[in-house]
Amino acid sequence: MEKPTEFIDAWVQMQEEVVDNWLAAIQELPRALPGMEVFKGSLAGLPAGELLNVSLSCLQDLSGDFLHMQQRGTEVMKDTLAKASGTSNVFMKAYELWHPLFQAVQDRALDVDTYSELLEPSEYGEIMDQVFGWGPATATEAINQTTRITGVFCGAVQEYRRPWTEAAEKNGIYLPELAEGRPDTFLHIFHNLFSAFDNTVGKVFHVPAVGKDREKIGLVLRGLDDLAVFNAKYTEFQQRIYVTGIKALEKVLRAVAQRIRSGHEIRTFNELFELWLDINEQEYSHAFRTKEFSLLQGELLDFALKVRRQFHKLMELNLYEYPVALRSEMDDAYKTIYELKRKVRNLERKISDRDVEEAAA
Amino acid sequence: MKKTLAAGGARKLVRDIGELQRKAISGMKTFTEIEEVDVGTAPKDLVYSEDKVKLYHYRQEREITCRVPVLMVYALVNRQYMLDLQPDRSIVRNLLQRGMDLYIIDWGYPTKADMYLALDDYLNGYLYNCLEYIRKSTGKDKSSLMGICQGGTFCAMYAAMYPEQVQNLITIVAPFDFSPNDGLLFAWSKYMNADDLVDVYRVVPGDLLNVAYSMLMPFALNIKKYGHMLSIVDDREKLLNFLRMEKWIFDSPGQAGECLREFIRDFFQGNKLVKGEVKIGDRVVDLKKITMPLLNIYASADHIVPPSTTKPLNDLVGSADKSLFEFPGGHVGIFVSSKSQKVLAPFIAQWLHARQDGRSGLKGGVVPQLSAGQPDVHVQVVPKPRPARRAVKAKLPGNKKIH
Numbered sequence: 033m034e035k036p037t038e039f040i041d042a043w044v045q046m047q048e049e050v051v052d053n054w055l056a057a058i059q060e061l062p063r064a065l066p067g068m069e070v071f072k073g074s075l076a077g078l079p080a081g082e083l084l085n086v087s088l089s090c091l092q093d094l095s096g097d098f099l100h101m102q103q104r105g106t107e108v109m110k111d112t113l114a115k116a117s118g119t120s121n122v123f124m125k126a127y128e129l130w131h132p133l134f135q136a137v138q139d140r141a142l143d144v145d146t147y148s149e150l151l152e153p154s155e156y157g158e159i160m161d162q163v164f165g166w167g168p169a170t171a172t173e174a175i176n177q178t179t180r181i182t183g184v185f186c187g188a189v190q191e192y193r194r195p196w197t198e199a200a201e202k203n204g205i206y207l208p209e210l211a212e213g214r215p216d217t218f219l220h221i222f223h224n225l226f227s228a229f230d231n232t233v234g235k236v237f238h239v240p241a242v243g244k245d246r247e248k249i250g251l252v253l254r255g256l257d258d259l260a261v262f263n264a265k266y267t268e269f270q271q272r273i274y275v276t277g278i279k280a281l282e283k284v285l286r287a288v289a290q291r292i293r294s295g296h297e298i299r300t301f302n303e304l305f306e307l308w309l310d311i312n313e314q315e316y317s318h319a320f321r322t323k324e325f326s327l328l329q330g331e332l333l334d335f336a337l338k339v340r341r342q343f344h345k346l347m348e349l350n351l352y353e354y355p356v357a358l359r360s361e362m363d364d365a366y367k368t369i370y371e372l373k374r375k376v377r378n379l380e381r382k383i384s385d386r387d388v389e390e391a392a393a
Numbered sequence: 394m395k396k397t398l399a400a401g402g403a404r405k406l407v408r409d410i411g412e413l414q415r416k417a418i419s420g421m422k423t424f425t426e427i428e429e430v431d432v433g434t435a436p437k438d439l440v441y442s443e444d445k446v447k448l449y450h451y452r453q454e455r456e457i458t459c460r461v462p463v464l465m466v467y468a469l470v471n472r473q474y475m476l477d478l479q480p481d482r483s484i485v486r487n488l489l490q491r492g493m494d495l496y497i498i499d500w501g502y503p504t505k506a507d508m509y510l511a512l513d514d515y516l517n518g519y520l521y522n523c524l525e526y527i528r529k530s531t532g533k534d535k536s537s538l539m540g541i542c543q544g545g546t547f548c549a550m551y552a553a554m555y556p557e558q559v560q561n562l563i564t565i566v567a568p569f570d571f572s573p574n575d576g577l578l579f580a581w582s583k584y585m586n587a588d589d590l591v592d593v594y595r596v597v598p599g600d601l602l603n604v605a606y607s608m609l610m611p612f613a614l615n616i617k618k619y620g621h622m623l624s625i626v627d628d629r630e631k632l633l634n635f636l637r638m639e640k641w642i643f644d645s646p647g648q649a650g651e652c653l654r655e656f657i658r659d660f661f662q663g664n665k666l667v668k669g670e671v672k673i674g675d676r677v678v679d680l681k682k683i684t685m686p687l688l689n690i691y692a693s694a695d696h697i698v699p700p701s702t703t704k705p706l707n708d709l710v711g712s713a714d715k716s717l718f719e720f721p722g723g724h725v726g727i728f729v730s731s732k733s734q735k736v737l738a739p740f741i742a743q744w745l746h747a748r749q750d751g752r753s754g755l756k757g758g759v760v761p762q763l764s765a766g767q768p769d770v771h772v773q774v775v776p777k778p779r780p781a782r783r784a785v786k787a788k789l790p791g792n793k794k795i796h
Binding site (some may be wrong): 300320362369373 | 593
């Protein structure tokens with residue numbers, strides 16, 4: 033090779049020969065594969081038939097490109113290479129088309145039965161549909177699915193929005209009370225917002241977990257739930273304490289005013305302190321004595337115990353794999369020891385009674 | 394004219410605060426000098442123990458003049474050394490000085506291993522065995538029972554189940570009728586889920602119960618008391634006595650679950666004792682079977698066990714010799730006040746001496762004689778009414794009455 037152009041000419045010529053041979057091989061393929069003519073004819077009008085036409089068209093495009101390249105000569109090498117690059121899609125199409133067949137050859141699965149399956153037009157059509165299938169039916173189904181998904185999404189948005197809207201409406205009613213500075217209003221507002229949260233975002237936390245730690249996660253979530261309920265009840269309890277304190281303070285102020293009016297002014301800090309203590313004691317004692325307070329306290333204890341119970345269960349699950357005695361196991365051991373002790377005590381007493389009877393006899 | 398706090402008393406206020414600070418600094422010195430808060434110092438010997446329960450016998454350095462031994466039974470919820478909190482204010486020492494032969498039960502501190510202990514175990518088990526020990530060691534078939542608070546309820550139930558073992562029964566600030574709601578504990582307990590409480594805790598912590606106790610008088614017990622402490626903080630002896638009481642208040646054993654469950658459910662909520670429906674083990678508790686002399690003592694200003702819960706016992710028992718003693722004070726003051734040392738302990742000793750031979754104090758001619766000058770003490774000795782005779786009313790010295 034004396035000149036670079038000679039090399040390119042030779043390279044292009046070689047490529048021409050490769051393509052010519054390839055085209056010739058493809059043209060000979062129907063004769064090489066038994067039944068290919070039948071296959072070609074029977075695919076007419078089917079998606080797979082279309083596919084065959086496309087493939088032949090690709091090959092013609094490809095050979096045309098090379099012919100065109102040959103005509104233009106070596107001096108337009110750059111353009112030729114660019115075109116080669118531009119026709120890569122054609123190669124890709126060809127590759128995708130023949131890949132299943134080549135794969136079968138490679139897997140040495142191209143026996144008589146496989147031929148039969150491949151050459152069965154309906155099945156081949158099915159395969160082709162699966163590989164390239166994007167017919168009207170599929171498109172229709174896709175549109176249907178998309179419509180359905182959109183509907184579900186819109187419904188979900190509605191479901192998400194509704195609890196918050198309702199909470200906002202409910203809380204709107206409390207605005208006048210909030211403006212008055214009533215502390216229990218905060219509790220109601222918190223409760224409404226928490227309900228909205230629990231019915232929307234919070235639902236994620238209620239989704240049952242799967243797998244080994246399902247029970248643990250369930251307990252954690254239930255525990256959080258119980259803790260939230262306890263906190264709400266505790267806020268109610270604290271509110272009762274606070275309101276009672278406010279009432280007591282009002283009474284203290286009235287008592288001080290009364291003493292000033294009657295000429296018995298408070299002269300020392302201790303005197304004021306004692307007055308404040310006594311009135312508060314009376315006021316709280318009165319509040320604690322009501323049935324409502326007893327009920328509230330009972331409920332508060334119930335919720336606190338519920339949180340504690342969940343925590344204990346969780347601890348048991350987490351410690352199960354460690355070499356420590358679990359609470360439930362110790363309970364069983366204590367029960368056994370307790371029952372044995374009772375048995376011993378009863379037996380000792382029977383022996384003692386018998387001794388007394390024998391001595392008396 | 395004195396200045397009011399509002400009008401120009403600022404100088405006085407500043408002076409008060411300065412004085413307070415001086416006391417606080419002085420108190421810090423006193424605090425650091427107190428190394429040990431000793432309680433229950435009357436000499437005693439451990440004579441019997443079973444599980445965590447211990448039976449102590451107080452050393453009697455004088456002659457025993459009351460021949461019937463006395464077993465003192467305290468509540469499960471607090472420690473028995475309340476009866477011997479400080480040497481100069483000790484019911485125990487006071488009774489020892491008056492010739493009594495004293496035993497006391499220490500229920501101990503239950504742990505989770507004791508979670509299944511029920512009333513049956515405490516009464517038919519531990520209490521029975523302690524009395525059995527006293528019977529064997531003294532050779533006396535009967536003992537006198539002196540029960541305090543819940544221990545008084547225990548003693549009454551025991552006396553009803555084993556009347557043949559009990560010579561005399563003394564109950565001090567003990568609840569029997571749980572229906573009144575004038576005590577906050579009684580009101581609150583009715584809405585308490587005992588099953589959940591016990592199932593979760595197994596042994597319910599004493600601290601939890603202490604929270605409830607401190608809420609009975611929140612300002613007196615949590616603020617006023619410590620304000621008072623500041624006024625005595627520079628006096629070592631007074632401060633020591635204050636700390637002894639503090640130690641007792643917060644020395645609260647946990648409660649064995651099953652026992653507490655029964656006590657809340659059957660007593661506080663079911664009020665079964667007065668209905669005759671309480672069953673301990675296989676024995677039904679019938680208070681009418683209490684036929685021995687009874688001295689029922691209550692405190693007029695008791696905020697924990699109000700008189701309305703205590704007094705009904707005298708109408709429920711079958712005793713012919715039954716006395717109701719009102720002490721002017723509170724649930725704790727009845728043991729540690731100077732008045733209780735002057736009045737209560739001497740009266741108990743007299744009452745027991747009068748009944749040591751198994752005879753009624755009235756029939757035996759020994760009527761409790763209290764010295765004059767104790768105007769707040771009311772004693773009612775109520776003999777069993779006889780249809781043929783009218784009740785005789787008489788006055789004891791002071792305001793003490795016998796009906």
